[in-house]
Amino acid sequence: MNIVAAQMPDLQAIVQIDSEMIGNTSRRNMIENAIKQKHCILVKENNEAAGFAIYDTNFFECTFISLVIVSPGKRRKGYASQLLNELVRTSPTEKVFSSANRSNLSMQKVFEANGFVESGIVENLDEGDPEIIYFQLK
Template sequence: MPALGKKARLGVGLMKIMTAQITDIQSIVQIDCEVIGNSSRLDLIENAIKQERCILVKEKNEVAAFSIYDTSFFECTFISLLIVSPAKRRKGYASQMLNELVRISPTKKVFSSTNRSNESMQKVFIANGFVESGIVENLDEGDPEIIYFKAK
């Protein structure tokens, strides 16, 4: 995927979307910890930053959201994480990141997923032109993962 570079690629008002830098890791892990309750994805986040596969949204120079992606899902772009700080939700950050990731995707097909119980994220996908593409059972007990797709 083309890197966004160290400078902001997309800035709307006080919001900027940019490629995460290693200096952002503490802020990113803090947001992830707020959402999942632990820092177990530290290595995953660090590797994504080093490989320039992590983008983030900054609001007033503070990390408000981040996303991690790769191209190992059947040689298509897959957005594996899209996390918005609980205190920063409902400001359009998830939509902005989705749109930027589709824009810079090196593949013509972009996929992502969310649990059936995550109705908020399902609405974000649908509002941004993603369509349901399948369901994966048995990842989280009793809460299937819905796969979403968007063509570039």
């Protein structure tokens, strides 16, 4: 397993992983911008993309991890935890936030296993599926 800063040549592989999750490539521009801003990291297995994470610092001037996506065939190997831990370790801010839908029990377990604590709930983003905000100090 190897975690690296995503580069433009990685864009297509990252978009492919994302499209496996959401069924389309609608976030391509967002992913491309994150790579350009150096706000995207990639986990590789045998030199192939296995997952990625994107963050920004627009959440009350704190780091917010907006996406942690692992290819469906690569799950249950610790990649999401490795991505989270790397972003916390290298975070440009002391406070790190992220979120998961209430229905996303597997991601909630990943956050809790990696020292994140619940910090609040945001209603009305996804109809009937509130977003749980998680927090960790660097």
